[in-house]
Amino acid sequence: MAEARKQDWIDKLHDFDRRWIFLAMGIAIIVPFFFPLGLPVQVSPMVRSVYDTVEELHEGDVVFLSLDMDPASVPELQPFYKAVLLQLKQKRVKIAIATTWYAAPPMLERWIRETVEANFVPDDAPAEKGLPDRDHVKNKLAKSKEGRYVKNVDYVWLGFREGKEAVISGMGKDLHDTFDGRAADGTKLSDIPWMKDRRQLKDFKLLILVSAGFPGIKEYVQQVQARYKLRMVGSCTAVSTTDLTPYYDSGQLLGLAGGMTAAAEYEKLVNHRGSGTQGAEVLNVGHIVVILAIIFGNIIFFVGRARERKRRAA
Amino acid sequence: MTDLPMIDLLGFWLGIFLTFCILSFLYKDNPFYKFAEHLFIGVSISYVITQQYYNVLRPKLVDRLAHADHWFWTWDVFALILVVLMFVKVMSSRLGWLGRYPLAFVVALYAGLQINGVAQADLGQQIQRATKNMDLRKVNVNKMCKQSDDDERKACIERQEKALAGVPGISSVVAVKVRKGAEQKPFGSLDDIAKLATLSEAERSTFSAARGSVIGTDAKAATTSGQRDWFGIFSQILLFIGLLASLVYFYFSVEHKGTIGKISRFGVWVLMIGFGASFGLTVQGRIALAIGRVQDVAGTNMTKHQADQIHGPVVALVSVGIIIAGLVIWELREKRKRQAGPTSGGEK
Numbered sequence: 001m002a003e004a005r006k007q008d009w010i011d012k013l014h015d016f017d018r019r020w021i022f023l024a025m026g027i028a029i030i031v032p033f034f035f036p037l038g039l040p041v042q043v044s045p046m047v048r049s050v051y052d053t054v055e056e057l058h059e060g061d062v063v064f065l066s067l068d069m070d071p072a073s074v075p076e077l078q079p080f081y082k083a084v085l086l087q088l089k090q091k092r093v094k095i096a097i098a099t100t101w102y103a104a105p106p107m108l109e110r111w112i113r114e115t116v117e118a119n120f121v122p123d124d125a126p127a128e129k130g131l132p133d134r135d136h137v138k139n140k141l142a143k144s145k146e147g148r149y150v151k152n153v154d155y156v157w158l159g160f161r162e163g164k165e166a167v168i169s170g171m172g173k174d175l176h177d178t179f180d181g182r183a184a185d186g187t188k189l190s191d192i193p194w195m196k197d198r199r200q201l202k203d204f205k206l207l208i209l210v211s212a213g214f215p216g217i218k219e220y221v222q223q224v225q226a227r228y229k230l231r232m233v234g235s236c237t238a239v240s241t242t243d244l245t246p247y248y249d250s251g252q253l254l255g256l257a258g259g260m261t262a263a264a265e266y267e268k269l270v271n272h273r274g275s276g277t278q279g280a281e282v283l284n285v286g287h288i289v290v291i292l293a294i295i296f297g298n299i300i301f302f303v304g305r306a307r308e309r310k311r312r313a314a
Numbered sequence: 315m316t317d318l319p320m321i322d323l324l325g326f327w328l329g330i331f332l333t334f335c336i337l338s339f340l341y342k343d344n345p346f347y348k349f350a351e352h353l354f355i356g357v358s359i360s361y362v363i364t365q366q367y368y369n370v371l372r373p374k375l376v377d378r379l380a381h382a383d384h385w386f387w388t389w390d391v392f393a394l395i396l397v398v399l400m401f402v403k404v405m406s407s408r409l410g411w412l413g414r415y416p417l418a419f420v421v422a423l424y425a426g427l428q429i430n431g432v433a434q435a436d437l438g439q440q441i442q443r444a445t446k447n448m449d450l451r452k453v454n455v456n457k458m459c460k461q462s463d464d465d466e467r468k469a470c471i472e473r474q475e476k477a478l479a480g481v482p483g484i485s486s487v488v489a490v491k492v493r494k495g496a497e498q499k500p501f502g503s504l505d506d507i508a509k510l511a512t513l514s515e516a517e518r519s520t521f522s523a524a525r526g527s528v529i530g531t532d533a534k535a536a537t538t539s540g541q542r543d544w545f546g547i548f549s550q551i552l553l554f555i556g557l558l559a560s561l562v563y564f565y566f567s568v569e570h571k572g573t574i575g576k577i578s579r580f581g582v583w584v585l586m587i588g589f590g591a592s593f594g595l596t597v598q599g600r601i602a603l604a605i606g607r608v609q610d611v612a613g614t615n616m617t618k619h620q621a622d623q624i625h626g627p628v629v630a631l632v633s634v635g636i637i638i639a640g641l642v643i644w645e646l647r648e649k650r651k652r653q654a655g656p657t658s659g660g661e662k
Contacts, residue, residue: 019340029604033612045482052485075606076599078615102365120617162370165427180373222431226439238599242592250443252435259595260602275615279605286601 010307013300021293028289032282039281046248047265050233050255054084057205059092062194064204066211066220067111070103073212073237078111079263079276080235081210085115087270089147094194096204098158098179100167100215105160105184116155119147121272152187156195159184164215165223172201172224202228209234217244221252235262318623326610326624331633333607338637345644346637444557450546452536453477455492455507456500481535483524488517501537556584 043051057063069077088095095116099108114120149155158179161167170178176189176199189195198204201224209232211217217234225232231254236244238259247253257266260283263276318326335350375397378390396416403413455478459470471493478489491512501507508522524531528545562574563581570578606615611630613621 022340025601025604029601029608033605033608048485052479052487056486072603075609075615076602102362102369105365160365160369162366165424165431169427169431219431222435223427226431226434238595238602239592241595242588246440246443247435250439252439259598260605261598275609278614279602279609282605282608283598283601286605287598290597290601 010300010304014304016300021289024289024293025286028285029282032285033278036278036281037285039284041261041264041268041277041280043265043269044262046245046256046258047262048255048269049248050084050235050257051087051266051269053206053231053233053254054087054091054208057088057091057093060094061091061205062094062096062198062203063088063206063208064201065095065097065208067097067099067104067108068101068216069099069210069212070101071107074107075275075279076237076260076263077210077212077235079260079274079279080257080266081111082115082120082274083263083266083270083272083276084208084210084235086121086272089149090270092154093205095149095155096158096195096198097155098171099160100164100219101212102160102162109157112155112157116149117151121147151185152183152192156187156189156192157184165219168215168219169223172228174199175201200228201230205231207232211236211240213237213240216240217247217253217256221247225252235266318620323623326626327629330611330626330629331636333611334630334633334637338641341641344641346640444554446550448547448550448554450543450550451539452534452541452543453481454537454539454541455504455535456496456537457539458497478535481531482526482529483521483531484535485517485520488513488521491517503537504532504535556581560584 067081085095097108097112097116099105151157158175161170161178163170167178179189181189183189183192201207207220207230209217209220211220211234217232217236217240220232220234224230232252233255234244234253235257236259238261241256241258241262244253244256244258248256257263260276260279264280267274267276332350332353335346338344339347375390375393379394382390396419399412399416401413403410457474459467459474461467461470474493475486475489478484478492479486484492491510492507495501495507495510495512504525507513508518510518513521521531527533533543533545559577559581561581563570563578563585568574609615611626613624613626616624
């Protein structure tokens with residue numbers, strides 16, 4: 001009788017409704033979201049390389065920022081975008097922004113209004129504990145009037161061009177021609193002093209790529225990095241990280257920040273606690289649920305298999 | 315702080331409502347889920363068509379043809395002909411073969427781009443990486459550049475700073491300070507770097523945090539030349555063996571048994587570790603999406619002023635209420651239909 005009850009229990013677990021896992025995951029996400037655990041964030045070498053490379057820029061340098069993403073990748077990529085933008089603004093670096101994703105422009109135009117043209121670090125944001133004096137000064141700068149970039153003076157929004165790799169290859173050859181010589185608002189690129197002579201991607205000090213998939217970092221490396229020996233750093237979604245890491249190992253990418261956890265690391269480096277830091281903490285708890293689900297699934301599988309073998313032997 | 319326009323507010327509210335509509339699928343397939351799904355597909359397609367027209371067809375084709383005056387007319391007409399041929403494929407089965415030409419043109423163009431890119435970036439550079447010298451040596455922090463020729467000395471300094479910047483805990487900015495520090499007085503041990511007066515507190519703490527004899531600063535740097543990075547050498551050997559074993563797994567001209575079978579088995583393990591890492595990161599990405607939605611509803615990834623206008627949690631509660639009420643009504647109607655079903659079926 002006891003044996004029969006045990007078998008029923010295992011059978012039930014075998015046909016376990018997967019919605020219970022979704023519920024557990026939902027709880028694992030919502031609870032730490034409202035009751036933070038304060039888990040530490042350790043900066044990995046790949047992320048530090050991105051920071052160090054951007055840190056080498058000087059006031060007046062011009063970088064090319066390609067935001068190849070859509071709304072679905074916002075949670076993973078927006079925290080990095082904000083953090084790196086803060087660093088660029090602190091250094092007063094000029095930025096040319098473009099995208100090769102058709103779904104991006106409406107969202108990016110809003111981001112530009114809210115983060116490039118305006119200060120996204122609230123004026124009343126508290127200073128982080130243990131922040132070095134140097135960074136205090138920089139943070140103040142980012143919050144001040146100088147943190148507001150002016151269109152076609154401090155930054156240029158080139159917009160979107162369809163063509164994927166062909167467009168990336170075209171930008172490598174002639175950026176002005178690819179965008180018909182005009183910014184998204186119709187301003188002639190030749191009328192912007194710092195864009196006038198920057199006709200190719202190699203004329204930029206650094207390429208910062210925020211990429212959700214195809215086309216993105218991989219295509220930039222394949223089409224222009226190898227050909228023109230460009231300096232590039234990137235941020236990608238977690239799922240692309242393993243595909244892109246070899247480019248970091250070979251030196252084709254000078255740094256890589258993959259997914260929300262890397263964004264949290266970057267936020268730590270620029271001393272701006274944003275949605276990445278909050279998300280990374282929740283992510284850790286979510287991972288524990290996944291690990292437990294894997295262990296649980298394996299136990300059910302192996303117990304079930306052992307029981308089946310026993311039954312056959314009998 | 316400017317207020318959000320009404321259209322943006324409606325967008326945020328609709329986004330929260332649609333999130334819960336999609337999540338209602340966890341209960342079962344229902345009209346709320348169907349509505350969100352169909353709306354998503356409809357909006358996506360209409361958006362793509364509009365975007366392609368205004369970004370590609372109008373500037374690249376319509377406007378050019380309208381303003382064309384001389385010989386390059388023909389090139390724009392060529393593009394138009396390719397577009398028309400695409401439609402011939404769906405409009406006429408007899409002339410459908412003509413639709414292959416624009417497809418062949420596009421495939422050839424991208425194949426050409428890809429071959430070049432993959433050969434240079436993936437094949438060439440990655441082979442170069444895989445054939446790196448396995449006998450890895452630690453970076454000598456006390457290396458001096460004493461060449462008499464200025465250019466040679468400059469190049470030596472650049473190389474040394476680059477090498478130092480590759481050591482954990484040493485950024486490119488710190489590398490310059492370390493090199494200059496060594497020039498003034500050679501370091502007796504790596505501990506002396508942390509005592510450099512030119513380092514900021516943040517740089518000092520970063521350097522100290524990166525110390526470690528396996529993969530940390532101590533594993534990659536030393537105060538004398540010629541010291542080996544043993545963990546690095548082990549990693550290089552493992553990478554090389556793993557690469558060969560993985561290639562053997564895909565080599566089908568020899569039967570996978572005996573020694574080849576064992577190597578191939580090791581190759582499978584290497585591949586599985588790679589897939590495991592990919593899977594873990596995929597899961598991470600999916601959880602991040604869920605976190606993103608919670609952040610949107612709670613209003614934590616926007617300014618406080620915006621969050622106060624949107625009232626995400628209230629909208630979420632109202633959305634859940636509407637969906638639950640709607641599902642109850644829908645279930646009751648379905649139940650009534652099921653009860654009435656056999657009778658009406660019989661009448662027919």
